[in-house]
Amino acid sequence: MITKNNARSVEQEAISILESDSEEKEEQLDQLAAKNNITIYVTDTSGNALYNCEYIATTKMSTLPNEEFLRYYKEAQDNGGSTVIEFKGNHNKTFEKQNGDTESSTEAVSAPQPPQADSSIPQPPEADGFVQNYGQDMAESIIYVDVLTSDNTACVLMVNTVLTPVSATVDTLRIQMIWITVVMIILSLLIALVISKKVSRSMIRVNNAAKKLAKGDFNVSFDGKDYREIAELSETLNQAATDLGKNEKLQKELIANVSHDLRTPLTMIIAYSEVMRDLPGENTPENVQVVIDEAKRLTNLVNDMLDISKLQAGALEMKLSEFNLTDRIQKVLERYNKLKEQDGYRIDFEYQEEVYVCADEFKIFQVIYNLINNAINYTGSDKRVLVRQLVREQIVRIEVIDSGEGISEENLPYVWDRYYKVDKTHKRAVMGTGLGLSIVKNILELHHAEYGVESILSAGSKFWFELPVIEKEEI
DSSP, X not given: OOOHHHHHHHHHHHHHHHTSOOSOHHXXXXXXXXXXXXXXXXXXXXXXXXXXXXXXXXXXXXXXXXXXXXXXXXXXHHTTSEEEEEEOTXXXXXXXXXXXXXXXXXXXXXXXXXXXXXXXXXXXXXXXXXXXXXXXXXXXXXXXXXXXXXXXXXEEEEEEEEEOOHHHHHHHHHHXXXXXXXXXXXXXXXXXXXXXXHHHHHHHHHHHHHHXXXXXOTTOOOOOOSSHHHHHHHHHHXXXXXXXXXXXXXXXXXXXXXXXXHHHHHHHHHHHHHHHHHSTXXXXXXXXXXXXXXXXXXXXXXXXXHHHHHHHHTOOOOOEEEEEHHHHHHHHHHTXXXXXXXXXXXXXXXXXXXXXXXXXXXXXXXXXXXXXXXXXXXXXXXXXXXXXXXXXXXXXXXXXXXXXXXXXXXXXXXXXXXXXXXXXXXXXXXXXXXXHHHHHHHHHHHTTOEEEEEEOTTSOEEEEEEEEOBOGGGO
C-alpha cells in the first residue's frame, strides 16, 4: 500500500518503459511492480493481456470484466489518453459469475455507476471474478489508465494500487504513540525507582555516619563507594573525622598542659610566700628571688598564649625594618652565658659573613630565641647546640641543631602544634612554656618564610627557616 504520489511516479516510469526501445520491457515492468508492491497490467485495445505484473493479493486486474475494461478505455480516450479511476469508502466492487448472471455493488467516484451487466456479454473464465478493495473496510484504491503506443502498437496501461487513508494512518500512529508513551513512562518510573534506591542506599549510610560524627563519635567510618561523588564525599568525611579526632585529642592535651604549667608556678609562689610569712628569718633574698622567677615564668606563659592567639587571629601587625640578622643572633646567644657557665651547655654559632634582612626584628628575635630554647630543652647528654647561618642565592638559612633523641617521621608534622609532646612522659625544662614552636610557625608564616624540621631518631633534630637577603649597600 502506497500513496497517490508513489503510484503516479510508478505510472510515469511504466510509460517510459513501454515507450522505450528496450527488448526487456516485461522484465523491467515486473521489477518495477515488485519493488513498489503494485499491479501493472498492460493490454491491447481489445482487452487482451500483453504484460501482467500483479503484486496485490486483493486485486486481480486479469479478472476485470470486459465491459468494465471498455468503460475505462473509453473514458481514457475521452480525457485525452489518460484517466484515473478511484474507489473510496467501505463499498466492495465484485463481479462474479453466478448461474450465468453478474452483480455490481460498488460505486466509482470518478465515473457514473455502470449499468447492470447483461448475461449475453461474455465473462472472464475465472470463477472468483474481479474483486476491488476486498477486505479493506476503510481502504481506498486507485487505477491509472493510459492509452499509448508501444512498439508501434496501441495499448492500454493500467496501474492499480490500494491506498491507506490518511485518517486511518493517523489513528494507527496515534494509538501506537499512546501505547509507546505509556510503556516508556512505566519503564522510566521503574528505572528511576531502581536508581534512586541504589543511590539513596549509600547516601543513607553516609547520613547515618554523619549523625554519629555530629554527636562526637570520631571513630565512625564512611563507606559509600557506589558512585564517584559518594566515594569522594566518604573520603572527605573520613579525613574530617580523623582530623577532628586528632584535634579533640590535642585539645585535651592542651588543657592538661596549660593547667599544669599554670599550676606549677602558682604553687611555688604560694608555697614560698607562706614560708616567708610564717617562719621567721625565711624572708631571704633567695626565697624572694624564687617568687620573682616563678612570677616571671607565669608572665611568660600568659604572654606566649596571648601572642599565639593574636598571631592565629591575624590581629598582630608586623613592623618591618632592615637589620643585621647575624648581630641579632649573637645578642640572643648572650642571654645564655649564665646557663653555659652554670650547667655546662655549649652553644656554638657558625657563620661566614654578616647578612641583612627586612623583617619584624622583635618577632624574628622571638623565633630564634624559641628555637634555641627548644634545642636546649631536648638536646642530648653532651648539652651541645649548634646555630648555623648559611647564605645561598640571596637566601639566608638559619639552622638550630640539637643532639637529642630525635623525632620519628610520623610525628614530624605535629611538632609545630601547641603543647605537642613526642614523648608524653617528658618533662619540659623550666624555661619552656610549650608554645614556642607554635609561635615560631605563626611568625614565619606571617613573614611568608620557608621553614621546616629534619630529624633522625637517636641522631638529633634540625629546625630551620629562610629569609631573603638584602645587600648591605641598600641599607
